[in-house]
Amino acid sequence: MSIDSAILAQLRRILGRENLFESMEKRIVYSTDASKAAAVLPDLIARPTSTEQIAGILKLANSAGIPVYPRGAGSGLTGGAVPVRGGIVLDFEIMNKVLGIDRENMTALVQPGVITQNLQKHVEKLGLFYPPDPASSDFCTIGGNVAENSGGLRGTKYGSTREYVMALDVVLASGEIIRIGTGAPKSVTGYDLVRLFVGSEGTLGVFTEILLRLIPLPEHVETVLAHFPQVECAAASVCMMFSRGITPRAAELMDELAVECVRQYKDSDVLPREGVFCLFEVDGPRFAAMDESERVVRICEENGATNVARATSEAEREHFWSLRRAISPALYNLGRIKLNEDICVPRSRLAEMLARINEIGERYSLRIVNFGHIGDGSIHTNVMLEHDDEALRKKGEQAVGEIFAAAVSMGGTLSAEHGIGLTKAQYLGKEVGEKEFSVMVRLKKALDPNGILNPGKFIDVFPHSQ
Ligand SMILES: Cc1cc2nc3c(=O)[nH]c(=O)nc-3n(C[C@H](O)[C@H](O)[C@H](O)COP(=O)(O)OP(=O)(O)OC[C@H]3O[C@@H](n4cnc5c(N)ncnc54)[C@H](O)[C@@H]3O)c2cc1C
Secondary structure: OOOOHHHHHHHHHHHOHHHEEOOHHHHHHOOOOOOOOOOOOOOEEEOOOOHHHHHHHHHHHHHHOOOEEEEOOOOOOOOOOOOOOOOEEEEOOOOOOEEEEEOOOOEEEEOOOOEHHHHHHHHHOOOEEOOOOOOOOOOOEHHHHHHHOOOOOOHHHHOOHHHHEEEEEEEOOOOOEEEEEOOOOOOOOOOOHHHHHOOOOOOOOEEEEEEEEOEEOOOEEEEEEEEEOOHHHHHHHHHHHHHOOOOOOEEEEEOHHHHHHHHHHOOOOOOOOOOEEEEEEEEEOHHHHHHHHHHHHHHHHHOOOOEEEEOOOHHHHHHHHHHHHOHHHHHHHOOOEEEEEEEEOOHHHHHHHHHHHHHHHHHOOOEEEEEEEHHHOEEEEEEEEOOOOHHHHHHHHHHHHHHHHHHHHOOOEOEOOOOOOOOOHHHHHHOOOHHHHHHHHHHHHHHOOOOOEOOOOHHHOOHHHO
16 A cells, blocks of 8 residues: 555654655565565554654554554564555654663563563663563564563563563554553452453554563572483473472473584584483572472483583573574574474473374474473474475475364464464464454454554454365
Protein backbone atom coordinates (compact mmCIF):
# COMPACT_ATOMS: atom_id res chain seq x y z
CA MET A 1 0.00 0.00 0.00
CA SER A 2 1.11 3.58 -0.36
CA ILE A 3 0.48 6.36 2.10
CA ASP A 4 -1.09 9.53 0.70
CA SER A 5 0.54 12.91 1.05
CA ALA A 6 -2.02 14.35 3.50
CA ILE A 7 -1.38 11.49 5.97
CA LEU A 8 2.35 11.87 5.45
CA ALA A 9 2.13 15.55 6.31
CA GLN A 10 0.23 14.76 9.52
CA LEU A 11 2.77 12.10 10.47
CA ARG A 12 5.57 14.64 9.97
CA ARG A 13 3.71 17.05 12.25
CA ILE A 14 3.42 14.36 14.97
CA LEU A 15 6.99 13.05 14.76
CA GLY A 16 9.08 15.78 13.18
CA ARG A 17 10.86 15.11 9.89
CA GLU A 18 13.91 13.67 11.65
CA ASN A 19 12.03 10.66 13.05
CA LEU A 20 10.19 9.54 9.95
CA PHE A 21 12.10 7.50 7.38
CA GLU A 22 11.13 6.68 3.81
CA SER A 23 14.44 5.79 2.14
CA MET A 24 14.75 2.47 0.32
CA GLU A 25 17.78 1.54 2.50
CA LYS A 26 15.77 1.92 5.71
CA ARG A 27 12.74 0.14 4.25
CA ILE A 28 14.90 -2.85 3.31
CA VAL A 29 16.45 -3.02 6.80
CA TYR A 30 12.97 -3.13 8.37
CA SER A 31 11.46 -5.56 5.86
CA THR A 32 12.28 -8.73 7.78
CA ASP A 33 13.44 -10.10 11.14
CA ALA A 34 15.78 -12.81 12.44
CA SER A 35 13.37 -15.53 11.27
CA LYS A 36 13.87 -14.49 7.60
CA ALA A 37 10.36 -15.92 7.20
CA ALA A 38 9.37 -13.21 4.72
CA ALA A 39 10.62 -9.85 3.51
CA VAL A 40 8.09 -7.11 2.73
CA LEU A 41 8.94 -3.44 2.43
CA PRO A 42 7.11 -1.11 4.82
CA ASP A 43 6.10 2.30 3.45
CA LEU A 44 7.53 4.23 6.38
CA ILE A 45 9.52 3.80 9.54
CA ALA A 46 8.41 5.94 12.47
CA ARG A 47 10.71 6.43 15.44
CA PRO A 48 8.52 7.93 18.18
CA THR A 49 9.86 9.51 21.37
CA SER A 50 6.72 9.47 23.54
CA THR A 51 3.47 7.68 24.33
CA GLU A 52 1.55 10.69 23.03
CA GLN A 53 3.28 10.51 19.64
CA ILE A 54 2.41 6.81 19.38
CA ALA A 55 -1.20 7.60 20.28
CA GLY A 56 -1.27 10.21 17.50
CA ILE A 57 0.18 7.80 14.94
CA LEU A 58 -2.28 5.03 15.82
CA LYS A 59 -5.29 7.35 15.77
CA LEU A 60 -4.32 8.45 12.28
CA ALA A 61 -3.52 4.95 11.04
CA ASN A 62 -6.78 3.61 12.46
CA SER A 63 -8.90 6.18 10.67
CA ALA A 64 -7.05 5.62 7.38
CA GLY A 65 -6.79 1.80 7.70
CA ILE A 66 -2.97 1.78 7.59
CA PRO A 67 -1.22 -1.28 9.08
CA VAL A 68 1.15 -0.57 11.99
CA TYR A 69 3.94 -2.96 12.95
CA PRO A 70 5.58 -2.45 16.37
CA ARG A 71 9.23 -3.50 16.32
CA GLY A 72 11.97 -3.90 18.91
CA ALA A 73 15.29 -5.26 17.68
CA GLY A 74 13.83 -7.58 15.04
CA SER A 75 15.42 -10.60 16.75
CA GLY A 76 12.13 -12.50 16.77
CA LEU A 77 12.24 -16.01 15.36
CA THR A 78 8.65 -16.31 14.10
CA GLY A 79 8.34 -13.28 11.81
CA GLY A 80 6.39 -11.26 14.42
CA ALA A 81 7.86 -7.90 13.35
CA VAL A 82 7.73 -8.48 9.59
CA PRO A 83 5.49 -5.80 7.98
CA VAL A 84 3.68 -8.30 5.76
CA ARG A 85 1.09 -5.76 4.60
CA GLY A 86 3.35 -2.73 4.26
CA GLY A 87 2.31 0.38 6.19
CA ILE A 88 4.20 1.86 9.15
CA VAL A 89 6.89 0.21 11.25
CA LEU A 90 7.00 1.66 14.79
CA ASP A 91 10.60 1.46 15.89
CA PHE A 92 11.46 2.00 19.58
CA GLU A 93 15.16 2.63 19.11
CA ILE A 94 15.09 6.00 20.87
CA MET A 95 12.51 5.06 23.50
CA ASN A 96 15.26 3.16 25.28
CA LYS A 97 15.50 4.73 28.74
CA VAL A 98 15.43 3.13 32.15
CA LEU A 99 13.06 5.69 33.69
CA GLY A 100 13.59 4.70 37.29
CA ILE A 101 14.59 1.99 39.74
CA ASP A 102 12.72 1.75 43.02
CA ARG A 103 15.16 -0.09 45.29
CA GLU A 104 12.82 -0.33 48.24
CA ASN A 105 9.97 -1.87 46.26
CA MET A 106 12.33 -3.63 43.83
CA THR A 107 10.84 -2.44 40.56
CA ALA A 108 12.16 -0.93 37.33
CA LEU A 109 10.17 1.41 35.10
CA VAL A 110 11.45 1.20 31.52
CA GLN A 111 10.67 2.27 27.99
CA PRO A 112 10.11 -0.57 25.49
CA GLY A 113 13.33 -0.04 23.53
CA VAL A 114 15.66 -0.81 26.46
CA ILE A 115 18.06 -3.61 25.49
CA THR A 116 17.45 -6.49 27.91
CA GLN A 117 21.11 -6.94 28.88
CA ASN A 118 21.49 -3.21 29.57
CA LEU A 119 18.69 -3.43 32.12
CA GLN A 120 20.21 -6.58 33.66
CA LYS A 121 23.62 -4.92 34.06
CA HIS A 122 22.10 -1.69 35.34
CA VAL A 123 20.16 -3.38 38.16
CA GLU A 124 22.95 -5.82 39.04
CA LYS A 125 25.16 -2.87 40.01
CA LEU A 126 22.50 -2.10 42.63
CA GLY A 127 22.43 -5.69 43.96
CA LEU A 128 19.14 -6.39 42.13
CA PHE A 129 18.29 -9.03 39.57
CA TYR A 130 16.10 -9.09 36.45
CA PRO A 131 16.02 -12.86 35.75
CA PRO A 132 14.49 -13.27 32.24
CA ASP A 133 17.47 -13.95 30.03
CA PRO A 134 16.80 -14.79 26.38
CA ALA A 135 19.96 -15.97 24.62
CA SER A 136 19.52 -12.81 22.50
CA SER A 137 19.65 -10.52 25.57
CA ASP A 138 22.55 -8.43 24.28
CA PHE A 139 20.42 -7.13 21.41
CA CYS A 140 16.71 -7.83 21.98
CA THR A 141 14.44 -5.29 23.72
CA ILE A 142 12.19 -5.42 26.75
CA GLY A 143 9.20 -4.41 24.57
CA GLY A 144 9.83 -7.41 22.29
CA ASN A 145 10.32 -9.66 25.34
CA VAL A 146 6.96 -8.58 26.78
CA ALA A 147 5.21 -9.01 23.42
CA GLU A 148 6.63 -12.55 23.04
CA ASN A 149 6.60 -13.45 26.75
CA SER A 150 10.21 -14.45 26.19
CA GLY A 151 11.86 -17.12 28.28
CA GLY A 152 15.52 -17.91 28.20
CA LEU A 153 18.47 -19.44 29.92
CA ARG A 154 17.36 -18.91 33.53
CA GLY A 155 13.72 -19.85 32.98
CA THR A 156 13.95 -23.22 34.75
CA LYS A 157 14.08 -21.52 38.14
CA TYR A 158 12.84 -18.00 37.42
CA GLY A 159 10.18 -18.41 34.72
CA SER A 160 9.43 -16.19 31.72
CA THR A 161 9.00 -12.45 31.21
CA ARG A 162 5.34 -12.69 32.28
CA GLU A 163 6.34 -13.34 35.90
CA TYR A 164 8.06 -9.94 36.05
CA VAL A 165 5.59 -7.59 34.32
CA MET A 166 3.59 -5.69 36.93
CA ALA A 167 2.05 -2.85 34.92
CA LEU A 168 1.94 -1.51 31.38
CA ASP A 169 1.09 1.69 29.57
CA VAL A 170 -0.56 0.53 26.37
CA VAL A 171 -1.73 2.48 23.33
CA LEU A 172 -4.71 0.78 21.73
CA ALA A 173 -5.38 0.73 17.99
CA SER A 174 -7.80 3.66 18.42
CA GLY A 175 -5.02 5.79 19.91
CA GLU A 176 -6.52 5.51 23.41
CA ILE A 177 -3.89 5.25 26.16
CA ILE A 178 -4.59 2.80 28.99
CA ARG A 179 -2.61 2.04 32.16
CA ILE A 180 -3.06 -1.55 33.37
CA GLY A 181 -1.69 -3.45 36.35
CA THR A 182 -0.25 -1.96 39.51
CA GLY A 183 2.97 -1.45 41.44
CA ALA A 184 1.39 -3.21 44.42
CA PRO A 185 2.86 -6.68 44.96
CA LYS A 186 -0.62 -8.27 44.87
CA SER A 187 -3.82 -7.27 43.09
CA VAL A 188 -7.04 -8.92 41.99
CA THR A 189 -8.89 -5.81 40.90
CA GLY A 190 -10.89 -6.67 37.79
CA TYR A 191 -9.69 -8.79 34.89
CA ASP A 192 -5.95 -9.37 34.65
CA LEU A 193 -5.35 -7.32 31.50
CA VAL A 194 -1.57 -7.40 31.96
CA ARG A 195 -1.58 -11.17 31.43
CA LEU A 196 -3.70 -10.70 28.28
CA PHE A 197 -1.28 -8.20 26.76
CA VAL A 198 1.92 -10.06 27.68
CA GLY A 199 2.59 -12.46 24.81
CA SER A 200 0.10 -10.73 22.48
CA GLU A 201 2.80 -10.33 19.79
CA GLY A 202 2.01 -6.72 18.90
CA THR A 203 -1.54 -7.59 17.79
CA LEU A 204 -3.57 -6.04 20.65
CA GLY A 205 -1.76 -2.85 21.65
CA VAL A 206 1.57 -1.06 21.80
CA PHE A 207 3.51 -0.99 25.09
CA THR A 208 5.08 2.36 25.82
CA GLU A 209 6.07 2.04 29.51
CA ILE A 210 6.70 -1.16 31.40
CA LEU A 211 6.92 -1.67 35.16
CA LEU A 212 9.02 -4.72 35.99
CA ARG A 213 9.48 -6.69 39.19
CA LEU A 214 13.06 -7.20 40.34
CA ILE A 215 14.44 -9.61 42.95
CA PRO A 216 17.62 -9.63 45.04
CA LEU A 217 20.74 -10.64 43.09
CA PRO A 218 21.78 -14.18 44.10
CA GLU A 219 25.06 -14.13 46.00
CA HIS A 220 26.75 -16.94 44.11
CA VAL A 221 26.42 -18.97 40.90
CA GLU A 222 27.92 -22.42 40.20
CA THR A 223 28.25 -23.79 36.66
CA VAL A 224 28.59 -27.48 35.74
CA LEU A 225 29.20 -29.00 32.29
CA ALA A 226 28.29 -32.67 31.97
CA HIS A 227 28.90 -35.09 29.12
CA PHE A 228 26.44 -37.96 28.76
CA PRO A 229 26.59 -40.94 26.40
CA GLN A 230 22.91 -40.50 25.46
CA VAL A 231 20.24 -37.87 25.64
CA GLU A 232 18.07 -40.12 27.85
CA CYS A 233 20.71 -39.92 30.61
CA ALA A 234 20.64 -36.12 30.44
CA ALA A 235 16.83 -36.05 30.62
CA ALA A 236 16.84 -38.48 33.56
CA SER A 237 19.37 -36.30 35.41
CA VAL A 238 17.16 -33.23 35.05
CA CYS A 239 14.11 -35.08 36.42
CA MET A 240 16.15 -36.50 39.31
CA MET A 241 17.40 -33.03 40.27
CA PHE A 242 13.84 -31.80 40.70
CA SER A 243 12.73 -34.91 42.56
CA ARG A 244 15.62 -34.36 44.99
CA GLY A 245 14.64 -30.76 45.62
CA ILE A 246 17.13 -29.01 43.34
CA THR A 247 15.82 -26.34 40.97
CA PRO A 248 18.74 -25.44 38.69
CA ARG A 249 18.50 -21.91 37.35
CA ALA A 250 19.69 -23.20 33.99
CA ALA A 251 19.68 -26.66 32.43
CA GLU A 252 20.74 -26.45 28.79
CA LEU A 253 21.01 -29.39 26.40
CA MET A 254 23.21 -29.76 23.33
CA ASP A 255 22.32 -32.97 21.46
CA GLU A 256 24.79 -35.02 19.42
CA LEU A 257 24.33 -33.04 16.18
CA ALA A 258 24.55 -29.72 18.04
CA VAL A 259 27.83 -30.85 19.63
CA GLU A 260 29.17 -31.87 16.23
CA CYS A 261 28.27 -28.47 14.74
CA VAL A 262 29.96 -26.62 17.60
CA ARG A 263 33.05 -28.85 17.29
CA GLN A 264 33.44 -27.86 13.66
CA TYR A 265 32.49 -24.21 14.17
CA LYS A 266 34.92 -23.64 17.02
CA ASP A 267 37.45 -26.06 15.58
CA SER A 268 37.49 -27.60 19.03
CA ASP A 269 38.82 -31.05 19.86
CA VAL A 270 37.82 -30.53 23.49
CA LEU A 271 34.33 -31.75 22.67
CA PRO A 272 34.10 -35.52 22.22
CA ARG A 273 32.79 -37.00 18.97
CA GLU A 274 29.92 -38.84 20.60
CA GLY A 275 27.32 -38.14 23.23
CA VAL A 276 25.47 -35.03 24.40
CA PHE A 277 26.25 -32.13 26.75
CA CYS A 278 24.27 -30.42 29.45
CA LEU A 279 25.12 -27.15 31.10
CA PHE A 280 23.69 -26.67 34.59
CA GLU A 281 23.70 -23.65 36.85
CA VAL A 282 22.58 -23.32 40.45
CA ASP A 283 22.56 -20.11 42.46
CA GLY A 284 21.87 -18.77 45.95
CA PRO A 285 23.89 -18.11 49.10
CA ARG A 286 27.51 -19.18 48.45
CA PHE A 287 27.65 -22.34 50.56
CA ALA A 288 24.15 -23.49 49.61
CA ALA A 289 24.95 -23.09 45.89
CA MET A 290 28.26 -24.92 46.28
CA ASP A 291 26.52 -27.76 48.08
CA GLU A 292 23.83 -27.93 45.39
CA SER A 293 26.38 -28.03 42.61
CA GLU A 294 28.10 -31.01 44.28
CA ARG A 295 24.73 -32.75 44.34
CA VAL A 296 24.20 -31.86 40.65
CA VAL A 297 27.55 -33.50 39.84
CA ARG A 298 26.59 -36.65 41.76
CA ILE A 299 23.19 -36.88 40.07
CA CYS A 300 24.81 -36.59 36.62
CA GLU A 301 27.26 -39.35 37.53
CA GLU A 302 24.47 -41.57 38.88
CA ASN A 303 22.79 -41.19 35.48
CA GLY A 304 25.81 -42.27 33.48
CA ALA A 305 27.66 -38.98 32.83
CA THR A 306 31.17 -39.84 31.68
CA ASN A 307 32.71 -36.45 32.36
CA VAL A 308 31.45 -33.73 34.69
CA ALA A 309 33.32 -30.45 35.19
CA ARG A 310 32.58 -27.61 37.61
CA ALA A 311 33.76 -24.19 36.46
CA THR A 312 36.49 -23.04 38.82
CA SER A 313 36.88 -19.52 37.46
CA GLU A 314 34.86 -16.88 35.64
CA ALA A 315 36.94 -17.59 32.51
CA GLU A 316 36.04 -21.28 32.63
CA ARG A 317 32.35 -20.46 33.18
CA GLU A 318 32.48 -18.11 30.20
CA HIS A 319 34.11 -20.88 28.12
CA PHE A 320 31.28 -23.32 28.99
CA TRP A 321 28.66 -20.75 27.99
CA SER A 322 30.54 -19.88 24.80
CA LEU A 323 29.94 -23.49 23.66
CA ARG A 324 26.21 -23.09 24.24
CA ARG A 325 26.09 -19.70 22.54
CA ALA A 326 27.93 -21.04 19.50
CA ILE A 327 25.12 -23.44 18.61
CA SER A 328 22.88 -21.01 16.69
CA PRO A 329 25.53 -19.81 14.21
CA ALA A 330 27.19 -23.27 14.08
CA LEU A 331 24.00 -24.91 12.83
CA TYR A 332 24.47 -23.34 9.42
CA ASN A 333 27.22 -25.94 8.85
CA LEU A 334 24.38 -28.40 8.35
CA GLY A 335 22.25 -26.43 5.94
CA ARG A 336 21.36 -23.00 4.64
CA ILE A 337 17.83 -23.05 6.02
CA LYS A 338 16.72 -23.93 9.52
CA LEU A 339 13.11 -24.40 10.53
CA ASN A 340 13.59 -23.27 14.07
CA GLU A 341 10.88 -24.39 16.54
CA ASP A 342 10.54 -24.19 20.30
CA ILE A 343 8.22 -26.90 21.56
CA CYS A 344 7.77 -27.59 25.25
CA VAL A 345 6.63 -30.79 26.97
CA PRO A 346 6.26 -31.83 30.61
CA ARG A 347 9.77 -32.64 31.87
CA SER A 348 8.91 -36.30 32.46
CA ARG A 349 8.17 -36.71 28.71
CA LEU A 350 11.45 -35.14 27.50
CA ALA A 351 13.27 -38.35 26.61
CA GLU A 352 10.19 -39.71 24.81
CA MET A 353 9.78 -36.43 22.88
CA LEU A 354 13.42 -36.42 21.81
CA ALA A 355 13.10 -40.05 20.64
CA ARG A 356 9.99 -39.11 18.60
CA ILE A 357 11.83 -36.21 16.96
CA ASN A 358 14.65 -38.57 16.08
CA GLU A 359 12.22 -41.06 14.55
CA ILE A 360 10.50 -38.29 12.53
CA GLY A 361 13.88 -37.05 11.27
CA GLU A 362 14.86 -40.55 10.13
CA ARG A 363 11.53 -41.15 8.40
CA TYR A 364 11.79 -37.88 6.47
CA SER A 365 15.57 -38.25 5.91
CA LEU A 366 16.09 -34.84 7.52
CA ARG A 367 18.71 -33.76 10.01
CA ILE A 368 17.08 -32.34 13.14
CA VAL A 369 19.18 -30.65 15.81
CA ASN A 370 17.86 -30.29 19.36
CA PHE A 371 19.18 -27.99 22.04
CA GLY A 372 17.86 -25.57 24.60
CA HIS A 373 16.27 -25.15 27.96
CA ILE A 374 15.43 -28.74 28.91
CA GLY A 375 15.10 -27.78 32.58
CA ASP A 376 11.65 -26.48 31.75
CA GLY A 377 10.91 -29.08 29.06
CA SER A 378 11.60 -26.56 26.31
CA ILE A 379 13.49 -27.89 23.27
CA HIS A 380 14.72 -25.80 20.35
CA THR A 381 14.12 -28.17 17.47
CA ASN A 382 15.85 -27.15 14.25
CA VAL A 383 14.93 -28.96 11.06
CA MET A 384 17.90 -28.31 8.77
CA LEU A 385 17.45 -27.99 5.00
CA GLU A 386 20.54 -28.11 2.83
CA HIS A 387 19.19 -25.65 0.31
CA ASP A 388 16.15 -23.47 -0.35
CA ASP A 389 14.02 -25.72 -2.51
CA GLU A 390 10.22 -25.79 -2.49
CA ALA A 391 9.86 -29.57 -2.28
CA LEU A 392 12.47 -29.79 0.50
CA ARG A 393 10.80 -26.97 2.43
CA LYS A 394 7.44 -28.72 2.13
CA LYS A 395 8.97 -31.94 3.47
CA GLY A 396 10.51 -29.95 6.35
CA GLU A 397 7.17 -28.34 7.16
CA GLN A 398 5.45 -31.74 7.21
CA ALA A 399 8.07 -32.99 9.66
CA VAL A 400 7.52 -29.87 11.80
CA GLY A 401 3.75 -30.52 11.74
CA GLU A 402 4.37 -34.06 13.07
CA ILE A 403 6.71 -32.76 15.76
CA PHE A 404 4.04 -30.28 16.90
CA ALA A 405 1.36 -32.98 16.92
CA ALA A 406 3.62 -35.23 19.02
CA ALA A 407 4.36 -32.41 21.50
CA VAL A 408 0.67 -31.60 21.93
CA SER A 409 -0.21 -35.30 22.32
CA MET A 410 2.26 -35.46 25.23
CA GLY A 411 0.56 -32.55 27.00
CA GLY A 412 2.99 -30.01 25.56
CA THR A 413 2.81 -26.92 23.41
CA LEU A 414 3.87 -25.57 20.00
CA SER A 415 5.72 -22.63 21.42
CA ALA A 416 7.46 -22.21 24.76
CA GLU A 417 8.80 -18.72 24.13
CA HIS A 418 9.20 -17.63 20.49
CA GLY A 419 5.49 -17.08 19.82
CA ILE A 420 3.37 -17.99 16.80
CA GLY A 421 3.79 -14.94 14.54
CA LEU A 422 3.89 -15.83 10.90
CA THR A 423 5.83 -19.06 10.79
CA LYS A 424 3.63 -21.12 13.13
CA ALA A 425 0.22 -19.64 12.25
CA GLN A 426 -0.66 -22.61 10.03
CA TYR A 427 -0.10 -25.03 12.92
CA LEU A 428 -2.03 -23.21 15.67
CA GLY A 429 -5.10 -25.43 15.16
CA LYS A 430 -3.07 -28.42 16.39
CA GLU A 431 -3.22 -26.96 19.90
CA VAL A 432 -5.98 -24.36 20.05
CA GLY A 433 -9.56 -25.55 19.42
CA GLU A 434 -12.02 -23.72 17.15
CA LYS A 435 -14.08 -22.35 20.06
CA GLU A 436 -10.98 -21.16 21.87
CA PHE A 437 -9.61 -19.54 18.72
CA SER A 438 -12.92 -17.77 18.20
CA VAL A 439 -12.60 -16.22 21.71
CA MET A 440 -9.18 -14.90 20.66
CA VAL A 441 -10.65 -13.46 17.46
CA ARG A 442 -13.42 -11.73 19.44
CA LEU A 443 -10.86 -10.18 21.79
CA LYS A 444 -8.84 -8.97 18.82
CA LYS A 445 -11.96 -7.45 17.21
CA ALA A 446 -12.93 -5.69 20.44
CA LEU A 447 -9.52 -4.07 20.79
CA ASP A 448 -8.59 -3.55 17.15
CA PRO A 449 -11.81 -3.60 15.08
CA ASN A 450 -10.11 -2.36 11.91
CA GLY A 451 -7.28 -4.87 12.18
CA ILE A 452 -4.45 -2.34 11.89
CA LEU A 453 -2.13 -3.77 14.56
CA ASN A 454 0.38 -6.25 13.18
CA PRO A 455 -2.02 -7.63 10.53
CA GLY A 456 -1.27 -10.85 8.65
CA LYS A 457 -0.09 -12.75 11.74
CA PHE A 458 -1.55 -15.76 13.57
CA ILE A 459 -4.82 -14.09 14.57
CA ASP A 460 -5.68 -13.37 10.93
CA VAL A 461 -5.13 -16.95 9.78
CA PHE A 462 -7.95 -19.38 10.50
CA PRO A 463 -5.85 -22.38 11.56
CA HIS A 464 -8.64 -24.94 11.39
CA SER A 465 -8.95 -24.65 7.62
CA GLN A 466 -5.30 -25.67 7.08
C1 LIG B 1 20.32 -15.86 18.56
C2 LIG B 1 18.93 -15.71 19.14
C3 LIG B 1 18.66 -16.31 20.36
C4 LIG B 1 17.38 -16.21 20.93
N1 LIG B 1 17.15 -16.79 22.14
C5 LIG B 1 15.93 -16.68 22.71
C6 LIG B 1 15.69 -17.28 24.00
O1 LIG B 1 16.56 -17.88 24.63
N2 LIG B 1 14.44 -17.16 24.52
C7 LIG B 1 13.45 -16.48 23.85
O2 LIG B 1 12.35 -16.40 24.39
N3 LIG B 1 13.66 -15.92 22.64
C8 LIG B 1 14.87 -16.00 22.06
N4 LIG B 1 15.09 -15.42 20.82
C9 LIG B 1 13.98 -14.75 20.11
C10 LIG B 1 13.88 -13.22 20.30
O3 LIG B 1 15.11 -12.65 20.66
C11 LIG B 1 12.81 -12.86 21.33
O4 LIG B 1 11.54 -13.24 20.83
C12 LIG B 1 12.77 -11.38 21.71
O5 LIG B 1 11.86 -11.17 22.75
C13 LIG B 1 12.39 -10.45 20.55
O6 LIG B 1 12.69 -9.13 20.96
P1 LIG B 1 12.88 -7.98 19.88
O7 LIG B 1 13.10 -6.72 20.62
O8 LIG B 1 13.91 -8.35 18.90
O9 LIG B 1 11.43 -7.97 19.23
P2 LIG B 1 11.02 -8.00 17.67
O10 LIG B 1 11.55 -9.22 17.02
O11 LIG B 1 11.33 -6.70 17.06
O12 LIG B 1 9.44 -8.13 17.82
C14 LIG B 1 8.86 -9.29 18.35
C15 LIG B 1 7.35 -9.07 18.50
O13 LIG B 1 7.11 -8.09 19.50
C16 LIG B 1 6.27 -7.05 19.00
N5 LIG B 1 6.69 -5.83 19.70
C17 LIG B 1 7.94 -5.32 19.80
N6 LIG B 1 7.93 -4.22 20.56
C18 LIG B 1 6.65 -4.02 20.95
C19 LIG B 1 5.98 -3.03 21.75
N7 LIG B 1 6.64 -2.03 22.35
N8 LIG B 1 4.64 -3.12 21.91
C20 LIG B 1 3.94 -4.12 21.35
N9 LIG B 1 4.52 -5.10 20.60
C21 LIG B 1 5.84 -5.03 20.40
C22 LIG B 1 6.50 -7.07 17.50
O14 LIG B 1 5.40 -6.54 16.80
C23 LIG B 1 6.69 -8.55 17.24
O15 LIG B 1 5.44 -9.17 17.10
C24 LIG B 1 16.36 -15.51 20.22
C25 LIG B 1 16.64 -14.91 19.00
C26 LIG B 1 17.90 -15.01 18.45
C27 LIG B 1 18.17 -14.35 17.14
